[in-house]
Amino acid sequence: MQIRIQTFTVNKRFPLTISRGTTSQTTNVWVRVENDGIEGWGEASPFSIGEYPQTTEAIAQALQEVAPMLEGFSPWNRQEIEQVLTAVSLPSAAWAAIDMALHDWLGKRVGLPLWRLWGLDRSRILPTSVTIGISSPAEAQQRVRNWRKVTDTSVLKVKLGSANGIEADQAMLMAVREEAREAQLSVDANGGWNLEDAVIMCSWLAKLGVKHVEQPLRREVDGSDTSQLLELYQRSPLPIFVDESCFTSCDIPKLSDRVHGINIKLMKSGGLTEAMRMVYTAKACGLQVMFGCYSDSVLANTAASHLAPLADYLDLDSHLNFSDDPFIGSELQNGRLLPNDSPGLGVRLRDGEMGE
Numbered sequence: 001m002q003i004r005i006q007t008f009t010v011n012k013r014f015p016l017t018i019s020r021g022t023t024s025q026t027t028n029v030w031v032r033v034e035n036d037g038i039e040g041w042g043e044a045s046p047f048s049i050g051e052y053p054q055t056t057e058a059i060a061q062a063l064q065e066v067a068p069m070l071e072g073f074s075p076w077n078r079q080e081i082e083q084v085l086t087a088v089s090l091p092s093a094a095w096a097a098i099d100m101a102l103h104d105w106l107g108k109r110v111g112l113p114l115w116r117l118w119g120l121d122r123s124r125i126l127p128t129s130v131t132i133g134i135s136s137p138a139e140a141q142q143r144v145r146n147w148r149k150v151t152d153t154s155v156l157k158v159k160l161g162s163a164n165g166i167e168a169d170q171a172m173l174m175a176v177r178e179e180a181r182e183a184q185l186s187v188d189a190n191g192g193w194n195l196e197d198a199v200i201m202c203s204w205l206a207k208l209g210v211k212h213v214e215q216p217l218r219r220e221v222d223g224s225d226t227s228q229l230l231e232l233y234q235r236s237p238l239p240i241f242v243d244e245s246c247f248t249s250c251d252i253p254k255l256s257d258r259v260h261g262i263n264i265k266l267m268k269s270g271g272l273t274e275a276m277r278m279v280y281t282a283k284a285c286g287l288q289v290m291f292g293c294y295s296d297s298v299l300a301n302t303a304a305s306h307l308a309p310l311a312d313y314l315d316l317d318s319h320l321n322f323s324d325d326p327f328i329g330s331e332l333q334n335g336r337l338l339p340n341d342s343p344g345l346g347v348r349l350r351d352g353e354m355g356e
Contacts, residue, residue: 001035001075003067003098007060010297010322014146017133019161019192020048026295027056031063031097033105035075040105041347042097043299047267049244050219054093054267062094070098075105078273085270092247092270099271100303100345107344114272114306115339124309127335129155129186130317134162137175144179150320153335155184157214157315161192166201177208186211186313191218191244195228202236212239212313214263214290219244230258241290241313248274249281261288261312266304267296279310288312297322302329302347305337326350 007027015024029044044063046056066088073081081102085095107114115122130147132140144156158176160169169189177185187210193201198216205213213236217228226245233240239260246255246262248269255262262282269275275291282289290313291304301316308314316337319325329347330339340346 001033001071001073003063003070004032004034005060005063005067006030006032007056008297008326010295010326011324012295012321013323014143014321015133016131016159016321017135018159018188019134019163019190022133023295028295028297029056029060029063029094029097030299031101033075033098033101035105036109038105038108040075040101040103040108041299041345042100042102042104042271042303043297044093044097045267045294045296045300046093047265047294049268054091059091059094059097062088062091063097066090066094066098075102075109078102082273093267095270096266096300097271099273100266100300103272103303104344104347111343113339113341113343113346114303115309116341118306120306120309122309122338125305125336125338126308126311126314127153127155128314128316128332128337129153129157129184130320131188131315132156132158132176134159135172137171140172140175141179144176151332151335154180154182155186155335156180157186157188159190160187160201161189166193166197169201170204173205173208173210184211185209186214188214188243189216191215193217195232198232199235202232202238202240206237210238212241212260214241215243215245216240226255226258229255233258233260239288241288243292249277252278252281252285252287256285256287259287261290263290263292263315265292265294266300267294272303272307275304275307279307290314291316293318297325298327298329299345299347301337302327302339302345305330305339306345308337308339
C-alpha cells in the first residue's frame with residue numbers, strides 16, 4: 001500500500017482559551033492510504049499535555065519515517081501494522097491518522113459506513129456540547145450568542161481554570177448561566193485548579209446544576225500519584241471526568257476507583273481501534289465515556305462520530321469553529337453530529353480544496 005502525507009492549516013473563527021493557553025489556528029496532517037485502487041483517509045492534529053507535546057512537525061516527520069516500513073502490507077493486515085507502529089513508538093496522533101485511514105479503506109472496500117459495519121445504532125447519538133473558552137463574563141455571553149448562529153445545541157462545555165482564580169471562574173460561569181438558562185452545562189478546568197479550589201468549585205457548581213466537572217486537577221507527571229484525585233472524588237458532589245490523565249485503555253483500571261468517567265480523544269488513544277478498546281474497558285470498570293477532540297477538522301470528528309452511539313457525552317465541536325475546513329462529512333442535525341450512509345468515514349473534500 002502507498003501512504004501519502006500532506007499538511008493543511010485551518011483557522012478558528014473565534015480563538016479558544018483554556019488554562020494552558022490560547023489557539024487561533026492549527027496545522028494538521030492529512031494521511032491517505034491507497035491500495036487496490038481504494039484510498040482511505042485519516043487525520044492527525046497536534047496537541048500538548050505537559051511533558052507530551054506532539055507538534056505538527058514531529059507528527060509529519062514520524063509519518064514520513066514509518067511510511068516506507070508499511071508499503072509491503074495490505075490494509076487488511078492491521079494486526080501486523082500495529083506491531084510495527086508499536087515497535088517504532090509512533091506518536092499517538094500519527095498512529096490515529098493511519099488507523100483512521102485503514103478503517104476508512106475497509107469501509108470503502110466492503111461498501112459500508114463504519115457505524116453500520118460495527119452494528120451500531122445511529123439513533124443513540126446524543127447532542128454534542130459546544131465549548132465556551134476562558135474569557136470575561138461579557139465575552140462568554142457573546143460566545144454563547146455566536147454559537148447559536150451555528151447550532152441549536154443546548155449543551156455547553158465551559159472552560160474554567162482561569163489564571164485570575166476561582167472568583168473569575170465563578171463570574172464567568174454565572175454569566176454563561178444567565179445567557180443560557182435552559183442549557184445543560186458541564187465544566188472543564190484542564191487541570192487548572194489545586195485540590196482546595198477544586199473542592200470549593202465542585203460544591204459550588206453542583207448547586208448550579210452543572211452536570212459534571214472534567215480534569216479539575218493537573219495530570220501527575222508520571223501518572224502514578226493520583227491520591228489528590230481520590231480525595232476529590234470522595235469529597236465532590238459532582239461526577240469527575242478525566243481527560244489529560246487518561247490516554248489509552250491501560251490508564252483506565254488505575255483510575256476506576258477515583259473518577260466517574262473518561263474523555264476519549266482519537267489523537268490521545270492512537271485511533272479508532274484503541275478508542276473502541278477504551279470504551280469497553282471503561283464500561284467494564286463502571287465508568288462513563290465521553291468523546292472529545294483537539295483542533296480536529298471534520299475528518300477526525302467524523303471518524304469519532306461513527307463511535308458516538310457508544311458515548312454517554314460528546315464534545316466534538318472543534319470543526320464547527322473553523323472558517324476554512326476543507327472537508328465535508330458528518331452533519332449536525334438538532335445538535336447531533338450524525339455520520340452519513342457513505343462507505344467508510346463518508347468524508348469528501350469541498351470543491352477546489354487541498355490541491356497538491
